Amino acid sequence: MKEQDGKSIIGVAIGTILFMELLTLGGWGIAVPIAVIIYYILILWQSKILMIKQNITTNILLIPIAMTALCFVFFDNTLLKSLNILFLYGLIVLNTSQQFGINRFEFLSFRWFLELVPIGILMPLENMGQPINVVKKEMKERSKDSNNVIFKVLIGLLIGLPIVFIATILLMNTDVAFESIITLIFEKFDFDLMWILQRIIFSIIIFFPLYGFFYGLRNKKDKTNEQKEKNKIQIFDFIIVITVTSFLCVVYMMYCLSQLTYFISAFKGILPADYTFAAYARKGFFECIPLGSINLLIIMVLTLFTKTENSKKKGNLIKGYTSYLVAFTLFLVISAFSKMWLYISAYGITIMRVYVSWFLIVGCITLLFIGIKTYYSKFKLTKNIFMVFTIMFLGLNYANxxxxxxxxxxxxxxxxxxxxxxxxxxxxxxxxxxxxxxxxxxxxxxxxxxxxxxxxxxxxxxxxxxxxxxxxxxxxxxxx
Structure with a gap:
């Protein structure tokens, strides 16, 4: 067994017990920042084993990580807690991958964020069996006879324990005297069978993926490939994409003209006939989401995957259509927000109305950034969207x-x-x-x-x- 593998197993085992007691069997309050501190102690230990020097100046993600973890200490909003767990996990995985140099792409680029899936989800699952392999290698290095004895005893325990457990339950149900003896043993030694089983199950569930993640950190050495990051994959024909987009833009124009009074009435504080405030606000939101999603998809196809063959004329045409789609989507989002504000003015604020309003504001900012990126190629779109989202998401938490x-x-x-x-x-x-x-x-x-x-x-x-x-x-x- 390699020394670093052995030390890693010990560290992950300790971390598993602490994470289980703090989070899985504990709660999602003050335990969360404590668990984050424990995780980073394990990371520093792992860095020491691999002789990797951690650079605080490039560890900028520690700020939102710390602030998100502290949200669990100060606040108790159930939905935000759930979102904070996901956000915190994503930040920690990306931060760790950056510090260990296994994220292949430019920091805070679009494809850098996409590495969250292979590193944070697939890598722990792919390497789940590595602790068993490490133990097997260690056993091979020892004498064959003692090896076989230990291995056979372990197999016997694994097979025998569940059989003995089931047999004991059946015997207790059939014989009162035997049941009394078993009950007396458990009372005498203060055994809580469910307490033990619960911790064994959760330890297994936590340990193997956690070790798989740490194993991946030690063995995955892919370096940043900036050239690959910059290469643009162009797979759609320009004429086909422009034709589809043109038809869609004409339909949008006709729709805007036919519904102009309906759209702008909210800006004037007027509720259209045959609408309630709630129905008006809901209709605005559910118009915005599907159309906005379609438009963002088309914008991605236009700007990232359409063959322009470095033609300036084709590039300008794509910019024009992108600007049109951004403007139309922005109009839908602002219109939906004005309807929601009209609803709030009439009936007060609820938590769901705040969430919807927040989402629409983030959508507006994202669209404005896409518009800037269209005409200013050096603008770091993904980085700026991430920064704004992080500030606004933490603001949503800390605003209480x-x-x-x-x-x-x-x-x-x-x-x-x-x-x-x-x-x-x-x-x-x-x-x-x-x-x-x-x-x-x-x-x-x-x-x-x-x-x-x-x-x-x-x-x-x-x-x-x-x-x-x-x-x-x-x-x-x-x-x-």
């Missing part, structure tokens, strides 16, 4: 939107008698303080929802789940 929404809706309830109590049902424990203010006015209608908040606050008993929001909510409930 649940509390802001709750305050706004509580004020709307008190001053304008708009019934916004149902909006609190979707909010996290950050909304408890404004909800208590409403309950001072209307105890009957808020009684059930406050009870729901109480169950949520007192239901989190594990220290791994601790965060500032739940701590403050508990204080508010105790001081009522």
């Amino acid at each position: 939107i649940d509390y802001r929404i709750a305050e706004y809706d509580a004020q709307l309830y008190k001053t304008e008698n708009v019934n916004t109590i149902s909006a609190f049902d979707e909010l996290s424990n950050s909304a408890l303080e404004p909800l208590i203010k409403i309950s001072d006015i209307d105890k009957d209608n808020t009684k059930l929802i406050i009870k729901k908040y109480e169950n949520r606050v007192y239901g989190k008993t594990k220290w791994q789940d601790w965060n500032v929001t739940n701590y403050k909510a508990r204080e508010i409930l105790e001081n009522r």
Whole structure:
């Protein structure tokens, strides 16, 4: 066994136990930043084994990684927690791949981000069997006789344990005396069979992919291929693509002219006849998403995969059509946002309306960046979109939107008698303080929802789940 393989197995085994207790069997509060710190301790250990010097100046992704991890300490929004897990995992994988030099493409380029799939998903799965191979190699290096004995004992244990477990359960069900003996043994030695089985199963699930990831870091040595990054794959014929795009642009123009009054009424604060505010906002959003997706796909085909044969005339034509599609999509997004704002003005803010509005704003910025890239080739499109997305995503977390929404809706309830109590049902424990203010006015209608908040606050008993929001909510409930 190589020394680095042995050390890596020990490190991953320790990390597996800690990650299992902190996250899998713990909670998604303060445990998350602790788990991130443990992961980077393992990474530094791995770097030391491989004699790779980590450069803090190029480790810029540690800033959003730290800020995302701390979101679990300060806030308790369930949806944002789920998105934070995905975002954090992606950042950590990309950061690690950059530090170990296994990401083949330019930092923060489009194809650099695409490496998340082969490195963060496929590599751990492909190398899951490596711990077994390492142990096998070690056994071959030892004497053959002792090798066979150890190997056969391990096989016997693996086969025998589940058979003995099933047989014991069956015998306990058929014989009271035997059941009493087994129960006495477990009580005497304080065995919790489910506790043991649970940890064995989760240890296996975590250990093998985690070791596979670390094994890949040690053995994958592909270097950056900047030339490959710059090569443009052009697979679509120019005339065919332009013909399709032309037809689509004509249809869009006819659609805009026929629906002009409908589109711009939201800008004037006017609700069209036969529409409710909710239906108007929903229609705007669901018009925007499919058409926007089609347009972005066509823009990618035009700019990345269409054969221009270095013709300036063809290049200018592609720029013109790209600008048209960007402008039309931008118009749809802004129109959808104006409809949503009209809806919010009439009925207050809910968490879903905030998410939709945030998504539309990010869409607007992305389209503007695509427009800039069309006429300024040196503009780093992917890098700038990533930076804006990261800032806005962290801003969505750190703005504590649940509390802001709750305050706004509580004020709307008190001053304008708009019934916004149902909006609190979707909010996290950050909304408890404004909800208590409403309950001072209307105890009957808020009684059930406050009870729901109480169950949520007192239901989190594990220290791994601790965060500032739940701590403050508990204080508010105790001081009522």
